[in-house]
Amino acid sequence: MKNILNLLFAVFINGHVYAQLQIAAGTSWRSNSSTFVVLDNTAFQYDAATASLGNTFKFTGNADVTIAGAGLPILTNIILAKTGSAKLILQRDINLTQSLDFQGGLCDLNGFDIFMGTNALLNNESESSRIMGTDGFVRIINTLNAPNAANPGNLGAVISSSQNLGSTSIYRGVKSQTNGSNAGNSILRYYDIVPAGNTGLNATLRFHYFDAELNGLAESTLDMYKSTNGTNWVNVGFSSRDVVLNYVEKTGIDAFSRWTLSTAGNALPLRFLLFNVRCNANIVTVNWKTAQEFNTGHFEIQRATNGVNWITIGNLQAAGSSASEQNYSFTDNNPLPNGAMYRVSEVDKDGKTYYTSIIRNECGRPDLWKVWPNPVQEQLYVNIRTTDGSAAVIKIYDSKGTLVKKQLNQLLPGSNQINIDMSRLPAGVYNVEAEWGNGQSGKTAMIIKQ
Numbered sequence: 001m002k003n004i005l006n007l008l009f010a011v012f013i014n015g016h017v018y019a020q021l022q023i024a025a026g027t028s029w030r031s032n033s034s035t036f037v038v039l040d041n042t043a044f045q046y047d048a049a050t051a052s053l054g055n056t057f058k059f060t061g062n063a064d065v066t067i068a069g070a071g072l073p074i075l076t077n078i079i080l081a082k083t084g085s086a087k088l089i090l091q092r093d094i095n096l097t098q099s100l101d102f103q104g105g106l107c108d109l110n111g112f113d114i115f116m117g118t119n120a121l122l123n124n125e126s127e128s129s130r131i132m133g134t135d136g137f138v139r140i141i142n143t144l145n146a147p148n149a150a151n152p153g154n155l156g157a158v159i160s161s162s163q164n165l166g167s168t169s170i171y172r173g174v175k176s177q178t179n180g181s182n183a184g185n186s187i188l189r190y191y192d193i194v195p196a197g198n199t200g201l202n203a204t205l206r207f208h209y210f211d212a213e214l215n216g217l218a219e220s221t222l223d224m225y226k227s228t229n230g231t232n233w234v235n236v237g238f239s240s241r242d243v244v245l246n247y248v249e250k251t252g253i254d255a256f257s258r259w260t261l262s263t264a265g266n267a268l269p270l271r272f273l274l275f276n277v278r279c280n281a282n283i284v285t286v287n288w289k290t291a292q293e294f295n296t297g298h299f300e301i302q303r304a305t306n307g308v309n310w311i312t313i314g315n316l317q318a319a320g321s322s323a324s325e326q327n328y329s330f331t332d333n334n335p336l337p338n339g340a341m342y343r344v345s346e347v348d349k350d351g352k353t354y355y356t357s358i359i360r361n362e363c364g365r366p367d368l369w370k371v372w373p374n375p376v377q378e379q380l381y382v383n384i385r386t387t388d389g390s391a392a393v394i395k396i397y398d399s400k401g402t403l404v405k406k407q408l409n410q411l412l413p414g415s416n417q418i419n420i421d422m423s424r425l426p427a428g429v430y431n432v433e434a435e436w437g438n439g440q441s442g443k444t445a446m447i448i449k450q
Contacts, residue, residue, distance in 0.1 A: 058081060062083045063086055066091045073094055079101045079103060102124045107132065109174055116139060134175065146161065159203060163203070179232070186215065223238050233262075274287070275344065275417060276415065285414075287329045299328060300314070301315070341359070371445040379421065382417070390438055399428055427449050
């Protein structure tokens with residue numbers, strides 16, 4: 001037998017009437033699992049201590065409403081049954097232990113996140129009733145050992161592999177992806193797939209989407225793109241796609257990272273995978289690598305003493321269009337005696353320009369270590385200058401000493417800049433450790449994530 005409680009609370013603010021159910025600080029909410037709390041055009045404000053709410057909350061009506069509050073609600077079941085395009089808008093993160101059932105209306109993440117329990121599900125998502133928003137993600141953690149068409153949480157990332165991925169975190173985000181030059185775009189969906197075991201997977205990923213998420217891109221030409229840092233993108237193509245069932249599939253995946261869908265004519269792939277400046281006797285060598293190129297015209301190598309007044313000291317012809325990595329090198333035979341800043345600009349055939357980061361050469365100086373910005377919000381940059389090429393291992397630990405991120409990068413002699421995506425880590429204090437030179441060199445830094 002279901003117990004149904006219809007709640008309507010009138011709150012008067014500045015002459016307007018708002019309906020709100022508030023669980024205030026210092027109070028507790030008790031209801032059994034068969035109770036339905038129907039919030040008809042009624043917002044939910046949770047200010048009490050974190051606790052599990054065992055009943056089902058059903059949001060109905062034709063007006064936008066919110067979930068807000070100072071406390072973290074652990075919701076068991078949500079039914080979204082709004083009419084038309086009315087929204088349930090998050091104004092804080094929530095935990096969900098069992099299900100979010102879509103019967104009508106939209107769930108707007110609004111930059112906040114839904115953390116799903118291991119067995120939780122998104123049920124009956126459709127074009128007219130689904131997850132959306134300008135930013136935010138839905139996350140679930142499942143153990144995937146030799147998965148066969150596993151779709152954890154019904155998030156739409158269907159994974160198959162003969163290997164054991166172990167504990168796997170899957171984030172489904174709603175933000176269009178861009179490159180490091182803030183150019184290009186993707187559909188309004190991406191997945192961060194983070195397995196404990198992430199090598200030699202030979203996996204298959206079927207990436208589902210809605211037409212409403214296409215973001216102006218041609219559905220029939222969608223390719224999969226992958227990135228290890230959220231800014232450098234590689235077009236990995238597709239193995240199959242279906243514009244009726246709305247998916248793109250890729251087989252033979254060795255390792256997972258961030259994945260999205262875009263088109264080959266889009267500017268999403270960042271031109272620059274690597275940028276390095278190296279001193280050699282009385283000359284300076286500038287090296288860079290592109291992941292792939294589309295409509296590229298030429299590169300300009302630029303130098304400045306103050307980071308403002310740049311002069312072009314050389315030009316190199318670009319590959320034009322290439323689906324494979326390309327390596328480039330330029331030698332400055334007349335470097336400035338007190339060092340200088342270098343960057344490379346890539347000029348498209350249509351006149352658009354994209355820049356690398358800026359690196360200062362300081363020949364004759366010992367190894368340099370720099371981490372910035374601090375505090376950081378999304379992208380953390382690590383600069384390592386070394387006299388020898390080697391692998392660098394970057395490890396990030398939270399305030400409890402738990403390893404939360406590990407990244408491997410190849411260093412070239414000279415100054416190297418490494419990008420680290422911090423956007424998925426919660427706010428707090430972290431320790432960054434870097435080791436290179438076959439373990440002979442190492443540095444640490446404390447940073448604050450906002």
